[in-house]
Amino acid sequence: MKFLHEYRQRKDIERTARQIARITTRPWTIMEVCGGQTHAIVKYGLQQFLPPEITLVHGPGCPVCVTPLEIIDQAIAIASRRDVIFCSFGDMLRVPGSDRDLLAVKAQGGDIRMVYSPLHALEIARQNPTRKVVFFAVGFETTAPANAMAAFLAREKGLRNFSLLVSQFLVPPAIEAISGVADSRVQAYLAAGHVCAVTGFESYHALARRFSVPIVVTGFEPLDILQGVLMCVRQLQCGENRVQNQYARAVERAGNQRAQDMLQQVFAVSAQNWRGVGKIPASGLRLCAAFSELDAGLLFADEKQPACDTSECISGEIMQGRKKPFECPHFGRRCQPQHPLGAPMVSSEGPCAAYYRYRAQVISNDAV
């Protein structure tokens, strides 16, 4: 398949790994921002190709993992209503809310539809004029343009029964928050290629300078990731902190202007709560005033629940790269995909789920 197998060849990966080993003289810690990259690193066992000095830590870029509990609880409350058809991407359905997940709501009679695109939810709204159709608009800059398009088209077509429950995240403020912590051990970043395909990477220059960290826009295949690491290490070894683009086959400096225009029209930047991390200023998107009549968060404000938390899941430390999944005492024992303690064990992009799925050894079940 084009652009896949070329980036999965063992000899190329080993050659790049040798280049990295040749130039590495000190320990370096590099964070891959996106959950898709985490998944590839664990799936292909890329850490074993790297010299022991290089540590890869996993970043906050799994939208399922960072969606705050109060939004999931609100989604569950909205989806339980008889007058609502609730539409969501598949992997949000199994995220535990305070007392259940969306799949449980579905089993109890809630009308929940798994969709592949917000435009499909729009079509469902058109076909069901007497029902309120709510789309769970979750994700990073990658999903935002299509969600914005759905809002735009809903208004243009005068669909009065369609709304969006928005939980959109922005990557650069998260990098800023992680780097800004006094004891941050991250010395370089692999930025998420698909996010930059939308936004471009102009905004990363200031971050690289301010925190003295190299940032390399990186793809998702094994060779992409090792090339990204190589570009980071080259800079780290020379004390540089520039923004570079490893993923030039998909990402242009200025990004996708039409997508950005659509975002500008529909969304406004706002503070956003990241599950496990906390509130980060200007790190999210909400529907702007002109589109507020499509905001399910406002339309169903009475469904807002106070979030109830437990301290058992260490998702905050996992999502900020402070701990690896296997350093959690519950990993693979009390916390497994079929009975997750927290969101990182749920999503296919979640670091704990990736470690669990691609583990080479059977985890001892004696603690279950």
Added chain:
Amino acid sequence: MDIDCPLPVNSEETIRLGHGSGGELSQNLFRNSIFPHIKNPHLEHLHDSARFAIDGARLAFTTDSFVISPLFFPGGDIGELAVYGTVNDLAMGGARPMYLSCSLILEEGLPLKTLERVMASMGRAAEQAGVQLVTGDTKVVERGKGDGLYINTAGVGLLEHDRDIGPGSIRDGDRILLSGDIGRHGMAVMASREGLAFDTPLQSDCAPLHAPVLDLLRAGINVHCLRDLTRGGLATALVELARARGRLLMLEESSVAVDPSVEGACELLGLDPFYVANEGRFVVFVAPEEEQSALNILHRHTVSADSRVIGEVAPSDPAAVVMRNILGCERLLDLLPGEQLPRIC
């Protein structure tokens, strides 16, 4: 920094879709809600079909229900599935499929034309598989209480040999043969159900598998175990066999063929082809010295023309399936907790 994280959700008091996935939830359902109440030595084998002797005749007996939306999909329809699914369950016990029953649950409002189209397809499929549909039943449910049409088939087959084909006969060092590429059925149905269009249209692999199996047996190949890959895909089938036998199965990822169109669709949706459903593929366990002769026979049949060795049985526990990927890295294949869910981005 506030850390919020939810309480675990363990509300398994009601049936969920995941209970039908063949994964961990299905296993829990069998273990906790079904087997405590129904016990006999045949059921304990957990094989595709039960086998027993009546007056000297050795028979295999199986049943399967078919609930699929849409009823017609590229490469097949519910009628073909209902015949081939039961034929294949019999074949995987090493039996010659003979007679099938057919129960129809029809939803009020189903166009008769649709029913007749499905019946015509069942008739053709039965002829193709050399079986007869000899008994049946019809029930009608109110509109909204069914998905148009559900079909149950049961089947009886004749065992013409005295081999014990099943997980219990798997031996250390056995080679694992796979009859073709994986993931076609699941992706074809998903693409057609969700209106996803791909450059190359995906076709289900839905097909009867008894001919190559009977040929292997006729040629005297000492077949240790057979399993067709249905819901849950290759990974789920092999994990069940590894657990049933208590052995480690080692696979080479590069030996398992995935068609580029299936691979592309899986990449797009974040699905793993090893867990995607098939309806015309099976695995065969044979001793290493019979590997080549078994392959030669399989290659003569269209449904198994692309058979290859994909791995072997390691002489050690734990009971698990480990796959070595193209970069030489090993990963454990396990049952999925429930259905595979497409990812966000």
